[in-house]
Amino acid sequence: MASEQQRPPGWTNNPSAWNQRLPIVAVALAGFGIATYLSLFQLEVIAAVWEPFFGNGSRRVLTSSLSTVLPVPDAVLGAFGYLLDAVTGAIGGKDRWRRMPWIVIVFGIAVGPLGFISVLLVIAQPVLFGSFCTLCLASAVISVAIIGPAVDESLASLQHLKRVKQDGVSVWRAFWGLRMAQPQPAFERVSSGAGR
Amino acid sequence: MWARVASIAVGIWLMAAPAVLAYGDPAATNDRIFGPTAAAFAVIAMSQVVRALRWANLPIGAWLVVAPFLIGYETTAAVSSMASGIALAALAAVRGQVSDSFGGGWISLLRANDGNRKSA
Numbered sequence: 001m002a003s004e005q006q007r008p009p010g011w012t013n014n015p016s017a018w019n020q021r022l023p024i025v026a027v028a029l030a031g032f033g034i035a036t037y038l039s040l041f042q043l044e045v046i047a048a049v050w051e052p053f054f055g056n057g058s059r060r061v062l063t064s065s066l067s068t069v070l071p072v073p074d075a076v077l078g079a080f081g082y083l084l085d086a087v088t089g090a091i092g093g094k095d096r097w098r099r100m101p102w103i104v105i106v107f108g109i110a111v112g113p114l115g116f117i118s119v120l121l122v123i124a125q126p127v128l129f130g131s132f133c134t135l136c137l138a139s140a141v142i143s144v145a146i147i148g149p150a151v152d153e154s155l156a157s158l159q160h161l162k163r164v165k166q167d168g169v170s171v172w173r174a175f176w177g178l179r180m181a182q183p184q185p186a187f188e189r190v191s192s193g194a195g196r
Numbered sequence: 197m198w199a200r201v202a203s204i205a206v207g208i209w210l211m212a213a214p215a216v217l218a219y220g221d222p223a224a225t226n227d228r229i230f231g232p233t234a235a236a237f238a239v240i241a242m243s244q245v246v247r248a249l250r251w252a253n254l255p256i257g258a259w260l261v262v263a264p265f266l267i268g269y270e271t272t273a274a275v276s277s278m279a280s281g282i283a284l285a286a287l288a289a290v291r292g293q294v295s296d297s298f299g300g301g302w303i304s305l306l307r308a309n310d311g312n313r314k315s316a
Contacts, residue, residue: 010299015245115236122232126211127225144236148243152298155245159299 006095008156009163015152016097016104021089024149028085031142034135035079038062042073050135057131064129066121074121078139081114085146097156100177108154111146118143199290200242203253206283207235210260213276223273226263227280230256234284244294245301250287257285 007014014020041049042062051058061067067074088107092100118140125132164174210231214224234256241250260281264274300307 008299010297012296012298115240119232119236122211123229126214126228140232141239144239148240148246152243152245155298155302155305158305162305 008097008159011156014094014097015156016092016094018094020149020152024146025086025089027142027146028082028089031139031146032079032082032086034139034142035075035082038075038135038139039073039079042067042075051133053134054132057125058133058135060129060131061125061133061136066124066128078114078118078143081110081117081143084110085114085150089150097153098160098177101157101161101175102177104153104157105175108151111143111150115143115147197242197292199287199292200238200250203238203250203284203287204235206280206287207231207233207238210234210276210280213273213280217272217276219270219273222267223264223269223277226260226267227273227277230260238287244296245298247291247294248302250291252288253284254288257281257283257288260284 006016038049040046049058049062062073062075070077085107088103088110091103097104122137122140125136161171161174165171208231210227213227213231214220234253237249237252237256241247241252258281260277263269263281264277269277
């Protein structure tokens with residue numbers, strides 16, 4: 001019953017259901033673990049890095065000029081990105097696509113660039129440094145794999161905000177999930193002729 | 197689903213091919229750019245809600261077919277690039293199963309208004 005009500009109009013599934021979101025959070029936390037491990041190597045807390053396939057590849061990639069172009073090593077930024085994915089994936093209930101569009105949008109924005117940058121780094125490894133790094137590739141796979149399962153919620157929230165706008169209700173209030181901003185259910189709209 | 201998996205395999209092949217077939221630039225760099233890119237699009241397009249993104253691999257495939265003529269490849273690299281490109285382009289056209297509905301999808305956001313909502 002509850003899941004019926006929490007499903008967006010015209011959707012087969014509720015994209016904010018826990019069985020849709022928990023796997024994303026779990027995989028993001030795995031990415032956080034990998035990125036944290038690589039960060040520890042880049043910060044010289046640990047002296048060696050696990051590399052089963054590409055010989056000296058991980059060391060060359062992780063100590064490359066590109067990895068130190070920013071004030072913090074790139075794996076630290078990756079770890080932060082995964083943590084942001086996990087936290088923004090976990091906040092809110094099963095109806096957060098309409099109750100908290102802001103967190104859904106932040107989640108979508110957090111997931112997208114992390115995956116994009118990961119692909120760029122996968123390209124940079126062999127093109128600029130002539131080597132691959134196993135755990136960097138694993139991290140990239142995770143960050144790209146999260147995108148598809150995550151963005152359906154963004155679509156549901158954007159459709160919700162569009163409905164709100166059509167009803168002439170404040171999109172700003174709806175974005176922050178303020179109570180008066182929910183659009184009328186379709187049946188009320190039809191019977192009352194709302195929405196002009 | 198199989199079309200996405202096959203596209204990912206082609207992308208991974210392009211990443212490995214310069215080492216496996218022992219060819220150098222410009223083919224190696226081109227394959228190392230578009231291999232991971234094609235694989236990433238295929239991974240994302242596994243999700244039904246963004247299945248349309250599979251079409252991103254059509255221009256990538258077309259580029260891999262013509263690149264040997266435009267930037268000069270050795271024979272093995274050219275064969276690998278063209279075969280991979282044809283495969284990616286063909287696989288992009290395979291939609292696969294889309295059983296779920298998403299309230300009109302992304303295109304619904306662009307429509308001026310929603311017919312159902314105005315009809316009353």
